[in-house]
Amino acid sequence: MVITPIHYIIVPLIAAFAIPLISKIHKELYRIVPGIVMFYNIIISFVLMKEVNEVGYISEIIAGWEAPWGINLIITPFSGFLVSLISVLGFLIWLYQYRFKKVIDVGEIKSYGIMQMLMITGAIGIIITGDIFNLFVFMEIVAITAVSLTSFYRGRDGAEAGFKYLLIGSFASAMVLLAILILYTQVGTLNMAEISERMHLVPQGIKATILILFIVGFGIEAELFPLNGWAPDAYSQAPGPTSAAFAGIVVKAGIYGLIRIIFTLFDIDGAFDFLIIAGLVTMIIAEFSAVKQTNLKRMLAYSSIGQMGLVLIAFGIGTKEAVFAALFLMFNHAIIKSLLFMTGSILMYNSKDKTILSIHGIAKKLPYVSILFAIGSFAIVGLPPFSGFWSKLYILTAAANKEMILLIIAILAVSIVEIVYYFRVVSKLYFAEDTEHIEIFKPSINSLIAMGVLAITIIVIGVYPDLITGYLHNAADMLLDKTSYIKFVLNNNVQIQ
Amino acid sequence: MIAIIIIIIMAVLLLAAAIYSVLHRDLLFAVLGTGIVSVILSLFFYLLQAPDVALTEAAIGIALTTIIFVITIRNTSRDEDEIIDKENEKL
Amino acid sequence: MQEEFNEIFLKYHEIITLGVYGTAIGLMLIGLYAILTKKNLVKIVIGLSIFDAGIHLLFVGIGYVKGGTAPIFSPGYENAGNRMVDPVPQALVLTAIVIGFAVTAVALSLVIRLYKHHNTAKIDQIKSLKW
Amino acid sequence: MKKVLVIILLVIIGYFLAETFINIPFGENRIGDINLEKPTAAGYYLSNTTEKSKVANVITAIVVNYRGLDTLGEVTVLFLATTGIASILYRRKEEEENAETERLSLPSSNIVRSGARVLFPTIALLGIYVFIHGHLTPGGGFQGGTIVATGFLLMLISYKGFNTNHNRMVWIESLAGLSFIFLGIWGLISDNTFLGNIPEVGKLNSLISGGLIPLIYIAVGFKVAVELTGILDILLKIKPKK
Numbered sequence: 001m002v003i004t005p006i007h008y009i010i011v012p013l014i015a016a017f018a019i020p021l022i023s024k025i026h027k028e029l030y031r032i033v034p035g036i037v038m039f040y041n042i043i044i045s046f047v048l049m050k051e052v053n054e055v056g057y058i059s060e061i062i063a064g065w066e067a068p069w070g071i072n073l074i075i076t077p078f079s080g081f082l083v084s085l086i087s088v089l090g091f092l093i094w095l096y097q098y099r100f101k102k103v104i105d106v107g108e109i110k111s112y113g114i115m116q117m118l119m120i121t122g123a124i125g126i127i128i129t130g131d132i133f134n135l136f137v138f139m140e141i142v143a144i145t146a147v148s149l150t151s152f153y154r155g156r157d158g159a160e161a162g163f164k165y166l167l168i169g170s171f172a173s174a175m176v177l178l179a180i181l182i183l184y185t186q187v188g189t190l191n192m193a194e195i196s197e198r199m200h201l202v203p204q205g206i207k208a209t210i211l212i213l214f215i216v217g218f219g220i221e222a223e224l225f226p227l228n229g230w231a232p233d234a235y236s237q238a239p240g241p242t243s244a245a246f247a248g249i250v251v252k253a254g255i256y257g258l259i260r261i262i263f264t265l266f267d268i269d270g271a272f273d274f275l276i277i278a279g280l281v282t283m284i285i286a287e288f289s290a291v292k293q294t295n296l297k298r299m300l301a302y303s304s305i306g307q308m309g310l311v312l313i314a315f316g317i318g319t320k321e322a323v324f325a326a327l328f329l330m331f332n333h334a335i336i337k338s339l340l341f342m343t344g345s346i347l348m349y350n351s352k353d354k355t356i357l358s359i360h361g362i363a364k365k366l367p368y369v370s371i372l373f374a375i376g377s378f379a380i381v382g383l384p385p386f387s388g389f390w391s392k393l394y395i396l397t398a399a400a401n402k403e404m405i406l407l408i409i410a411i412l413a414v415s416i417v418e419i420v421y422y423f424r425v426v427s428k429l430y431f432a433e434d435t436e437h438i439e440i441f442k443p444s445i446n447s448l449i450a451m452g453v454l455a456i457t458i459i460v461i462g463v464y465p466d467l468i469t470g471y472l473h474n475a476a477d478m479l480l481d482k483t484s485y486i487k488f489v490l491n492n493n494v495q496i497q
Numbered sequence: 498m499i500a501i502i503i504i505i506i507m508a509v510l511l512l513a514a515a516i517y518s519v520l521h522r523d524l525l526f527a528v529l530g531t532g533i534v535s536v537i538l539s540l541f542f543y544l545l546q547a548p549d550v551a552l553t554e555a556a557i558g559i560a561l562t563t564i565i566f567v568i569t570i571r572n573t574s575r576d577e578d579e580i581i582d583k584e585n586e587k588l
Numbered sequence: 589m590q591e592e593f594n595e596i597f598l599k600y601h602e603i604i605t606l607g608v609y610g611t612a613i614g615l616m617l618i619g620l621y622a623i624l625t626k627k628n629l630v631k632i633v634i635g636l637s638i639f640d641a642g643i644h645l646l647f648v649g650i651g652y653v654k655g656g657t658a659p660i661f662s663p664g665y666e667n668a669g670n671r672m673v674d675p676v677p678q679a680l681v682l683t684a685i686v687i688g689f690a691v692t693a694v695a696l697s698l699v700i701r702l703y704k705h706h707n708t709a710k711i712d713q714i715k716s717l718k719w
Numbered sequence: 720m721k722k723v724l725v726i727i728l729l730v731i732i733g734y735f736l737a738e739t740f741i742n743i744p745f746g747e748n749r750i751g752d753i754n755l756e757k758p759t760a761a762g763y764y765l766s767n768t769t770e771k772s773k774v775a776n777v778i779t780a781i782v783v784n785y786r787g788l789d790t791l792g793e794v795t796v797l798f799l800a801t802t803g804i805a806s807i808l809y810r811r812k813e814e815e816e817n818a819e820t821e822r823l824s825l826p827s828s829n830i831v832r833s834g835a836r837v838l839f840p841t842i843a844l845l846g847i848y849v850f851i852h853g854h855l856t857p858g859g860g861f862q863g864g865t866i867v868a869t870g871f872l873l874m875l876i877s878y879k880g881f882n883t884n885h886n887r888m889v890w891i892e893s894l895a896g897l898s899f900i901f902l903g904i905w906g907l908i909s910d911n912t913f914l915g916n917i918p919e920v921g922k923l924n925s926l927i928s929g930g931l932i933p934l935i936y937i938a939v940g941f942k943v944a945v946e947l948t949g950i951l952d953i954l955l956k957i958k959p960k961k
Contacts (some may be wrong), residue, residue: 061912115806137792140691148807181647519622527631548857572703617733670752
């Protein structure tokens with residue numbers, strides 16, 4: 001059987017519909033099924049990335065209707081890169097949570113596996129679809145799974161965070177729906193390439209309205225200020241692996257939606273300035289809120305929002321170099337923040353009252369986890385031997401080439417704030433007086449492997465950044481090349497065999 | 498002429514039912530209001546040549562949405578401000 | 589009956605425009621009002637479903653074509669393709685209604701769970717997170 | 720005070736919406752001529768559905784075939800809602816045993832029960848009729864499935880002892896979902912595109928027409944019916960407050 005992009009969607013769905021049946025046959029099998037699916041996703045990504053680097057684009061039509069009539073899935077170097085990243089992370093998160101201690105009951109773990117898997121599928125769907133309403137449907141899949149996973153634990157705050165997320169999320173999807181509606185009246189199509197082609201026919205006023213609606217809609221998933229009120233609650237209440245999936249996967253899909261709308265659908269002046277300003281405000285407010293957090297997961301959540309602000313700034317600078325830097329930062333943030341959430345939730349699980357204060361000196365008892373957490377912290381603030389350093393450097397040089405001095409100062413100032421709060425935690429882990437702990441729960445070997453793989457990636461990319469910069473340059477070029485995308489989807493729609 | 502009046506009455510009723518369901522303190526009646534909104538809405542869909550959508554709205558909006566709201570209210574409080582319940586508890 | 593209404597739609601076009609768009613936007617605003625001001629969680633969910641209903645009406649409204657018939661080629665309408673209403677928004681709104689129901693159901697189950705824990709369904713009394 | 724602010728905000732939003740929709744005339748024909756060489760999407764669907772898909776109801780053709788991936792996603796959303804609600808309201812085994820499961824029920828007089836007994840088959844048949852004829856008349860899998868679920872609702876609230884067979888529900892749900900995907904994969908094998916249709920069978924406006932479209936809609940109907948019944952069942956089983 002030939003591997004095509006549709007496998008990303010149908011294989012997890014077959015697994016999801018079959019898991020209730022499988023669980024009746026074998027008790028252990030249905031825990032492993034999501035892992036097999038995730039591993040298969042990695043294989044698909046591998047094959048497709050190889051192909052896309054030779055061909056340039058892969059497009060698959062669905063139900064036999066060519067591009068403007070039916071739905072098409074499209075893989076560009078940019079989306080292919082993100083999808084591969086998500087597939088790998090998805091597998092590692094599964095590996096990490098396999099036999100996760102806190103999830104005990106059979107009924108629960110069944111639905112947990114299904115929802116986690118389909119959340120990742122939804123995020124992949126957002127990225128590869130070429131149709132705007134289809135994107136909305138995948139967004140809803142992500143939203144519903146994210147809400148259910150946020151309120152997964154029995155505690156009282158989970159439901160509250162979930163409700164908050166649901167309220168904001170359904171408002172966002174209503175905005176996206178409204179935007180699609182207005183867009184449809186103007187261009188008469190739902191295919192993104194054709195919309196992009198006909199966008200110049202739309203009057204400026206309506207275009208601006210559509211853009212605002214889309215930004216509100218996707219800004220919520222992308223954690224744009226002031227739409228990110230759900231994020232700290234959801235991150236801190238969700239199970240650990242889910243928080244890692246939020247930071248590494250869901251947010252990436254949201255950012256991708258926002259960027260794709262702005263880059264391929266609109267060419268309004270001021271959209272890029274808007275990105276810079278929105279990113280700057282998001283970053284500054286989030287990083288300063290992170291400092292005063294006492295809950296580790298909340299602190300990581302705010303830091304995650306701040307990093308997304310930085311990504312938006314980089315996209316807003318708009319040059320090829322800056323887009324490259326933004327992609328690099330997205331990659332880094334995905335792996336580093338996932339590592340931080342994975343290690344952080346183990347640390348939190350072993351602390352008495354879930355605050356940073358109660359993990360003093362835990363490094364002696366959990367040496368591996370602590371060192372992995374330290375690696376993550378050093379990487380995310382941008383210390384030299386780790387991969388985070390390069391992405392920050394590229395963003396700063398891109399800003400310098402455009403002579404945005406104030407921006408550089410702001411980024412550097414925020415980095416200092418970041419260093420303050422991350423080093424505070426790390427130093428407390430290692431150097432503070434030992435306080436009494438509850439019984440220590442040692443991480444299982446598979447979760448140590450998952451975290452170890454991430455940490456090794458961080459160091460390897462930090463030492464040899466050239467390993468991925470080639471792919472990233474390619475991806476950045478393709479993102480900015482709007483016309484060849486349109487041409488490929490609409491005219492040269494050869495089906496890949 | 499009568500038809501146009503019917504349409505205007507429908508629009509006014511729709512908005513009135515929506516306002517009623519937002520403002521009424523007894524949640525059971527508020528839910529009844531949303532049911533009426535769905536009924537008139539599905540009539541609107543029928544007149545706007547969308548029988549498929551009208552059928553969906555009738556089946557989902559009128560029947561199912563209303564019933565899950567009613568189930569929720571049965572499991573929570575019927576009064577919006579929960580004053581009646583608190584008084585009942587005192588007694 | 590639908591044909592009769594079609595003639596009327598042609599005759600009193602402005603009033604119908606106001607009727608459909610006005611009602612739809614009115615529903616959205618009423619729903620938004622409930623979401624923003626109400627303290628009771630059930631009321632907020634009611635507001636959400638009214639807001640959705642407004643958007644659905646807008647969808648069907650923009651798909652309508654003056655004098656068009658429903659997009660079904662039933663016997664007797666085989667060649668009516670050129671005077672049918674736009675089928676795409678109707679197909680989209682079908683999807684949107686079902687998704688909206690799913691979201692409402694999840695929201696209400698969360699309300700039930702919140703009520704169980706806090707014995708209240710009012711935002712200002714559920715204090716652990718900031719609203 | 721807050722209310723005044725909100726109303727001002729709403730007036731502004733309403734103004735913007737009105738401003739936008741004034742530029743989108745109501746009832747205008749945006750489809751254009753459907754016989755052009757390159758019509759709009761809607762025009763293409765209107766001019767080609769009867770010939771290429773052999774389906775009378777264009778909406779069904781769009782929902783199941785042209786935009787079939789949306790429908791797959793939609794079914795998945797319902798599936799996830801059922802799973803999510805089950806996990807949100809989940810009770811551990813020991814809790815389950817302690818709690819007396821008492822469902823919301825109508826005052827169960829004989830009249831109600833015998834009425835439900837008569838009505839249930841009628842409603843279920845109506846629902847099944849609606850989703851079997853989805854490609855000919857208005858309605859289809861979602862509408863029919865919802866109607867069937869309403870019938871189950873009637874039984875659930877009028878008979879205290881009426882229990883949906885959980886095991887059978889799981890089987891029907893899984894098999895319906897899987898058959899949707901496998902019908903799609905049939906297209907992948909025969910036509911090289913997922914959900915590709917084989918419309919050669921039958922003629923327009925007869926029950927057997929439209930290739931795989933009615934089959935897929937029937938699978939959707941079963942799945943939606945079981946999923947919605949599942950949601951209602953979970954919600955009805957919650958132990959009410961005293």
